[in-house]
Each structure stands twice: as C-alpha cells, then as structure tokens.
C-alpha cells in the first residue's frame with residue numbers, strides 16, 4: 001500500500017486518480033485551492049485520508065502547502081496534477097510552472113514523482129530569455145514544456161526517485177470541455193500506474209508517457225544546459241534552491 005499526495009484533486013483527473021488509487025487500497029491526501037473546494041474534495045472522495053488547501057497561483061500559499069504536506073509525514077508518491085488553462089498568463093505560469101517546482105523542492109522527497117504535462121507542450125517554447133522579466137508571454141503550451149523540463153531535471157539529479165511525466169490526452173474534464181475526444185479513464189490510468197504499480201515498466205525515470213506507453217517529446221526538455229537555466233530562474237523567482245540530495 002502506498003501513500004500518495006495529489007495536487008488539484010477536488011475535480012477532474014486529480015479526483016479520478018484519487019478515487020482509483022483508493023479503490024486499489026492506497027492512501028490518498030487530496031489538495032484543493034481553498035477551504036470551500038477542500039470541502040468539495042472530501043465530499044467527492046470521502047475515503048481520502050485528508051485534504052490540504054493552498055492557492056497555487058500564490059507563491060507563499062504554495063510554500064505553505066509544502067510545509068503542511070510535510071507535517072503529514074513522507075509520501076511514497078506525489079502527483080503534480082493541478083493545472084490552469086483558461087486563465088491569465090501569469091496564473092498559468094504560477095500554477096503550471098512554478099508550483100510544481102516549489103512543491104518538488106520543498107516536499108520531503110517521495111519515491112515517485114509524476115508530472116502532468118500535455119501533448120500541447122510540443123508547440124511550446126521555453127522562453128527562458130524573458131521568463132523572469134515578462135511572464136505575460138508564457139502560454140499554456142510553454143508551461144507544459146516547463147513542467148517536462150522540470151521532470152527531466154529531477155530524473156537526472158535524483159537517481160533514487162522515479163520521476164516521469166505524461167500527456168493524459170484531450171479528455172472531458174472542466175479543462176478539456178464536454179466534447180473532448182479521448183478516453184477519460186485512460187486519462188488518469190497512467191498517473192495511477194506510475195504512482196503505485198509494481199510493474200517494472202512503471203519503475204523507470206525521465207520518461208514521457210501517453211496511455212502507459214512512451215511517447216516522443218520535445219528534446220529541449222532533455223537539454224541539460226536549458227534545464228539548469230530553468231532551475232536557476234525558478235530559484236531567482238521563488239527564492240528556493242533545488243535540493244541536490
């Protein structure tokens with residue numbers, strides 16, 4: 001049995017992954033943006049161990065969320081699932097790029113880390129030259145490339161952790177919209193598998209998956225120099241260094 005923390009689990013793929021993990025006998029700690037959504041999260045998934053709150057568009061709330069998560073003790077896996085799409089560039093950047101960086105740095109290192117990217121990262125650009133001075137140019141696709149860069153950097157720097165990213169497909173959640181064409185169940189199965197399965201194929205690191213199969217990703221994410229620049233910029237913006245051990 002594993003203990004898993006899932007960001008953005010009041011709704012959508014985060015909630016579905018939480019339910020599936022609990023059904024498989026695992027313990028899950030939920031996360032929601034505020035107390036009201038926290039109540040919704042527990043109402044939707046009452047079997048969860050508990051729910052933590054914090055608005056990931058605010059750096060201080062994200063840091064506090066990490067402190068609250070650490071108070072609950074170590075997790076076997078953390079799924080960085082929360083994401084913003086139809087929001088300002090500033091919010092997309094804070095929620096999709098900075099929050100996974102902050103939480104990865106500050107939450108006690110789990111055995112497995114899973115990052116929700118998107119097929120749209122293929123159209124993204126890292127924009128590291130203006131990333132610190134002008135986040136208004138960061139698109140959703142850019143942010144999903146950033147989270148993939150973070151995942152690949154983590155996989156390289158922490159060989160004792162399985163760190164992987166995935167594209168859930170275009171699925172009918174609040175974000176994906178009702179007419180999204182891909183299979184909703186397949187949209188959460190990969191993160192559940194990566195978080196808790198003993199399948200040797202899930203015990204890998206530095207991979208990008210679509211429906212439990214490795215898929216081509218933007219090679220910029222594997223560029224060590226770009227990764228280091230990315231981590232340094234995140235450090236300058238958040239005041240948090242990436243821990244090397």
Ligand SMILES: NC(=O)c1ccc[n+]([C@@H]2O[C@H](COP(=O)([O-])OP(=O)(O)OC[C@H]3O[C@@H](n4cnc5c(N)ncnc54)[C@H](OP(=O)(O)O)[C@@H]3O)[C@@H](O)[C@H]2O)c1
Nearest residue numbers: 008011012013033056057082083118170171173174175176
């Ligand atoms: N759906 C798709 O087609 C699709 C495709 C590719 C990738 N993805 C990725 O998959 C992940 C899950 O998406 P989804 O489809 O399940 O979307 P969703 O239904 O909109 O759920 C997103 C979750 O993130 C939470 N969240 C958003 N902004 C937040 C903030 N500032 N602070 C705290 N929590 C916040 C939401 O909270 P509230 O419920 O309170 O808003 C919600 O629980 C995202 O990272 C997304 O980018 C989705």
